[in-house]
Amino acid sequence: MLLNPAFRAFYLGRLVSLAGSAMTPVALAFAMLDASGRPGDLGIVLACQLVPHLALLLVGGVVADRLPRRLVLIVANLGAGLTQGAIAFVLIGGLYRLWLVAGLALVAGALEAFTSPALRGIVPSLVGSAELERANSLLSGTRAAVLIVGPTVAGLVVVAAGGGWAIAVDAVSFVAAAAFLSRLPRVAPAPAAAASSLLRDLGAGWRAFFAIPWVWPVALAYSVINLVNVGPWQVLGPTLTQQRSGEAVWGVVLSVRAAGLLAMSVVMYRFVPRHPLRFGRLTGALGACSLLALGLGLDPVWLATAAFVGGLGFAASGITWESAVQRHVGSERIGRVSSIDDLLSFAAIPLGQLLVGPAAAAWGGARVALVCGVVFAVAALAPLASRAVRTLPGARTDPTPEPVGA
Structure with a gap:
């Protein structure tokens, strides 16, 4: 059963954390402008949060494989609540x-680096292999629902009480998330992982990443997609739309x-593809x-229609990718493989933002957006050249949760 007590506690923890975090970008922007005027x-501050996140992601992956992921998530959420x-x-x-x-933002960014590898690695211990697509869906x-509602709620709180109070709500949400996560079952770390050195674990993570024939093609494709999508969409989207149709x-x-x-x-909650990566790459385009x-x-x-179709593709691609990694990458190394995947994806974002x-x-915003769209589609489909990507199987018939050597 998907909504077993352990997964229910995890889900509630993610829900309150996401709800609080969805308010922060709006709240922080207005609070900082009110406080400094600059x-x-x-x-x-945003850069101070991003830099340690990227710098410590690989270490976060090692920690997620060495220590109980439940403990890592509780400590990270409590730390985020404090910052x-x-x-x-x-x-x-x-x-x-x-x-x-800025100093507090540095600490917050460092904590984020330990959160994402542990989050991806803990889900298979809470639901069976056959339920991973449903859980990730x-x-x-x-996340999508929170993105729709969260910024609006943040705007109302900012208007009524100020940006600082909206950030305070986010702080409370992290503490509440830690309380829910404390209800997860305790799982001991793998002894073999705890015995090796940090550098050896990092090296083993990179070797595992490139040794799995379907992981690195898709991860590299995501890196290219983030390079040509996030910055152009964030920068050219509002600029070109305002020029043509207005801000609203x-x-x-x-x-x-x-x-x-x-x-x-x-x-995707109801539909489980037989070959998830094949389906994810086709829809991801x-x-x-x-x-x-x-x-x-x-x-x-038509722009709104295309955005809706694009949202469909992003969701299918992300759900199938998460489920494939959780199902087929061993528990003893999923944290490190996930952290390398995240590093490649996240590092491409600021580069794209700087280049757009x-x-x-030089070439005009519309032309750049068009070229980026073409590159996006090619990058999304390119991993299908690998037979390992095309044929990776979906859910097994075993419905029981897989034990995790956290």
Whole structure:
């Protein structure tokens, strides 16, 4: 049964954490601007959060394989609650200092590096192999729903009480998540993993990553997709839409895209593809529709339609990928393999954000969006050249949860 007590506790923990975190970007932006009046301060704080996240991701993967993942998640959530609470206290109390908020952001980013590998590795211990798609669909749908509602709620809290109080709500959500996660069953770490050195574990993680023939092609494809999608969509999307149709249209497009994510998550809750990576790569190419529509200058209705289709593709691709990694990568190394996957994906994002501006200035925003859409589609489909990607099987018939040597 999917909603067994252990998974239910995990799901509730993720729900409250996601709900709080969805408020933070809006809340932090307005709180920082109110406190400092300098947009550059916000950029510094965001960078301080990203840098340690990237720098420590591989270490986070080792820790997720060495220590009980339940413990890692509880400590990381409690730490995030403390850092967010401290930032909220500084902003609410009128004690703003850039160095102080930036320092807290560094700690918050470091904690995030330990969270994502442990999250991916713990799910197979809570549900059976046959239920992984359903579990990931439920989590994906929850993220999409929170993305639709969270920023609006944050805006209301900011207007009513100020950005600092919205950040305080996020702090409370992390503590609540830790309380739910404390109800998960205790699983002892694998003795062999605990006995080796950090550098040896890191090396073993890289060898495992490249030794699994279907992992590295898809992970590299995601890296290219993030390079050509996140920055162009975030930068060129609002710019081109504002020029053609006005500011309000962009908000509608983002909401419709999130609705596409939610819709496919509902579908994937019932549908388990026989070959998940094959299905995920084919549907994942639909994610390029948003950029292609933007580059072609389609009218708002068609742009929103393309965004919805793109959301469908992103959800199917993400759910099948998560389930494949959780099902077929061994528990003793899933944290390290996941951290390498995350590192390649996340490191490409700031590079794309930096390049999109000069590229648009040189060749025009619409042309850059169109080229990025084409590259996106090619990158999404390229892993299908690997037979291992095309033929990787889906769910096994064993319905029992797989033990995790955390």
